[in-house]
Amino acid sequence: MSRMKKIGLSSLLLLALLIVTVFNFAPAYVEKQFNxxxxxxxxxxxxxxLDLHRQLFIGDWHSDSLMWDRDLNRPSDFGHVDFPRLQKGNVALQMFTTVTKSPSGLNYEQNEADASDNVTKLALLQRWPVDTWQSLRARAIYQADKLHEFVEENPDKIRFIDSKSTLTDFVAQRAVEPSLVGALLGTEGSHALDEDLANIKVLYDYGFRMMSLQHFFDNKLGGSLxxxxxxxxxxxxxxxxxxMQSLDIIVDVSHSSEQVVRDVLAMSQKPLVMSHTGLLGHCDSPxxxxxxxxxQIAEAGGLIAVGYWDGAVCDISPASVAGAIEYGIALLGAEHIALGSDFDGATKVAFDTxxxxxxxxALLTKGISQEDIRLVMGDNMLRFLQQNLPD
Structure with a gap:
């Protein structure tokens, strides 16, 4: 072999090694920067x-963990959520939301609909299937398939919940086996519809039971906040x-413009959820x-799920999150407040699940009653699902 050919072959081998290294290690590096x-x-x-926490039925309306390249059946030392950590935290119900489009910079003020999209870059870096590079529906389905695979691999510890009957069975089973976790599917914005109403039924058939309308961009459904x-x-x-409501899909108005929220309230036949948010009177944030x-959401029977990151509660300390919950209880009533962590949603938090x-x-330190703590930490979510999931 000539010297030039040897140099060329060595260069190709080094390039191949570099590519393998990037695809094997870069996804974890990237997530560590974001979550x-x-x-x-x-x-x-x-x-x-400790005693109260062990007795709680805990539910979280919003985690974006399926977006990342981690096996959620294995404990990880980065990110915020996996099933072993859900069990350690005594979490009974986790809504996993699928992110399909998100802007570079995560700007709360204003984003153009054609702005640079982080999820496209993430799909390429994490080697998602080719159809996800262009189709937002395919991105949602890919993430849903990941959850279904986690459940199939760990049936003794995870139950997939998509109806009142599967929820009833889960609650009965968890009374016997307290480490069981119930998993649900939702969308982060209806960009996943790819501007086609028929995709609502497609996603329903994959198990989606909550859909939010917007994320960081305006879309065909209306304006984003x-x-x-x-x-x-x-x-x-x-x-x-x-x-959505004809199929008993829960409508989530997180990230929707205020006018979208008003319009949905005016036409809705069912209560709404805001799956991850703060309260403006507690944290003056865009x-x-x-x-x-x-x-108005609460008066119509809806739930407001409080998050744990600075954009929602200004200060990420447990005391500040508890302060947002305390404010929400005073404003809306304890029966309308829930948890919506936004874990693994490119957020910095003070504690993982x-x-x-x-x-x-922190809630006890605020002087919030144990009855109200039970409602907020999960009983409200359980009741809402019991009333609003499909039969």
Whole structure:
């Protein structure tokens, strides 16, 4: 072999090694930059908090963990959620939301609909199937398939919940086996519809039981809270909401413009969920809609799920998250407040899902009653699902 050929072959081998290294190690490196836990000095955990936490039925309306290249059946030392950590945190119900489009910079103020999309880059880096490079519906289905595979691989510890009957069975089984986790599917924005109403039924058939309408961009359904138009529901959006509710798909108005929220409230036949948010009167952030609209959602039987990141609660400490919950209870009533962590949603938090007892302690320290803590931590979510999932 000539010297030039040897040099060429060596260069190809080095390139191949570089490519393998990038695809094997870069996804974890990227996630570590986005999903961080910044441990803060916290109050000691009392025996009262430990005892109460063990008794709680805990539910979380929003985690984006399926977006990342991790085996959720194995414990990880980065990110916020996996099934072993859900079990350690005594979490009974976890809604896994599928992200299909997200802007570079994660700007809460204003994003053009054709702005650079992080999920496309992530799909390439994590070697998602080719159809996901262009189709947002394919991205949602790919993430749903991942969850179904995790459940199939770990049937003794995870149950997939898509109806009132599967929820009833799960609750009965968990009374016997407290480490069981119930998993549900939702979308992060209806970009996943790819502007086709028929995809609502397609996603329903894959097990999706909650759909949010917008994410960081305006779309065919209407305006995003972080878009450019401020528009309300379009005619397409009205048809989509009607179809979702006819299938008993829960409508999530997180990230929707205030006018979209008003329009959905005016036409909705069922209560709404805001799956991850803060409250404006507690944290004056462009991520949070007005308290008046929150009251209208609650008055219509809806739930407001409080998140743990700075855009929602301003200060990520457990005390601040508990403060947002305390504010929400005073404003809306304890029966309308729930948890919506936004774990693994490119967020920095003070605790991961295995450390939720820190929130229980912070709520007790605020003087919130154990009855209200039970409602907020999961009983409200359980009741809402019992009433609103398909038969």
């Amino acid at each position: 961080r836990v910044t441990a803060l000095e916290s109050l000691p955990i009392s025996q009262q908090a 972080h878009g450019t138009s401020g528009d309300g529901l379009s005619d397409f959006g009205r048809e989509a909401v009607q179809m 991520r949070n809609i007005s308290d008046t609209l929150m009251q 295995s450390e939720l007892v820190e929130l229980t302690q």
